[in-house]
Amino acid sequence: MEQRSVLWSDLRWPELKELATPETIVIVPVASIEQHGPHLPVITDTMLAREVAKCAAEIVIEKTPVLVTECIWTGLSEHHMMIGGTFTLDFTTFLAVIRGVVQSLQRQGFERVFLMNAHGGNIAALQTVVEELTREFGMRLVTATYWTLGARALGAHLERQKGIRHACEAETSMMMAIAPDLVDPGRFDEAACPDPRDEADVDMDGSYRWISFADKTPSGALGDPRVSSADKGRLLLDTAARSVAAKLLDPTFWPGDRQRAEV
Numbered sequence: 001m002e003q004r005s006v007l008w009s010d011l012r013w014p015e016l017k018e019l020a021t022p023e024t025i026v027i028v029p030v031a032s033i034e035q036h037g038p039h040l041p042v043i044t045d046t047m048l049a050r051e052v053a054k055c056a057a058e059i060v061i062e063k064t065p066v067l068v069t070e071c072i073w074t075g076l077s078e079h080h081m082m083i084g085g086t087f088t089l090d091f092t093t094f095l096a097v098i099r100g101v102v103q104s105l106q107r108q109g110f111e112r113v114f115l116m117n118a119h120g121g122n123i124a125a126l127q128t129v130v131e132e133l134t135r136e137f138g139m140r141l142v143t144a145t146y147w148t149l150g151a152r153a154l155g156a157h158l159e160r161q162k163g164i165r166h167a168c169e170a171e172t173s174m175m176m177a178i179a180p181d182l183v184d185p186g187r188f189d190e191a192a193c194p195d196p197r198d199e200a201d202v203d204m205d206g207s208y209r210w211i212s213f214a215d216k217t218p219s220g221a222l223g224d225p226r227v228s229s230a231d232k233g234r235l236l237l238d239t240a241a242r243s244v245a246a247k248l249l250d251p252t253f254w255p256g257d258r259q260r261a262e263v
């Protein structure tokens with residue numbers, strides 16, 4: 001049967017039932033709704049997650065069946081709460097939401113699930129979620145953040161940043177490519193705020209402490225949207241989708257039987 005769409009939500013139950021095999025890859029985008037500076041909408045991470053996941057799946061489907069579920073937009077964003085426009089879950093609830101989604105997939109016959117993250121605040125939590133749920137369900141479960149899979153290739157398109165920051169040159173460019181009406185270039189000057197990681201001499205020591213975004217940047221953005229463009233955004237989205245697709249098609253990306261048994 002020809003697969004009509006990579007999007008789970010577009011399909012009907014008999015189509016999804018036919019696709020429910022241990023070989024089908026299911027991409028579950030995980031993002032957030034949180035403040036993105038004065039110039040970008042709060043849906044930014046969720047829109048970018050949907051776009052990268054869909055474009056990656058349209059590459060993967062040439063080789064293997066793949067589906068993209070709706071994006072889980074309820075992420076962990078305590079560090080943005082003080083600025084406004086933000087929802088956050090606590091970790092226990094976040095785990096419970098993803099557990100319900102993953103368990104639903106397993107009960108229908110799916111075994112390969114990629115939790116494709118698009119929000120910095122979810123990174124550490126998703127690693128723990130994958131450990132917990134692999135032990136519980138024994139599925140082939142992987143998580144990664146889309147911009148770390150293609151970090152070097154994405155960085156090559158950026159002028160003032162080494163990687164994807166927040167409401168920055170990269171995120172603003174990608175939003176200009178897919179939803180220009182939601183971007184306000186009149187507020188780019190106000191938003192611009194360098195990320196210390198992009199300053200030449202800053203050496204991070206790897207320690208961790210919780211810090212509100214309000215203490216890092218007055219505008220809520222980290223990075224410089226003034227050098228954003230829709231063309232750059234299209235390049236970044238294409239690079240991200242290709243990087244994700246290449247990983248999903250690499251057999252070593254997925255845990256084998258032995259790794260699963262050893263968890």
Ligand SMILES: [Zn+2]
Pocket residue numbers: 032034045118119120121
């Ligand atoms: Zn985010």
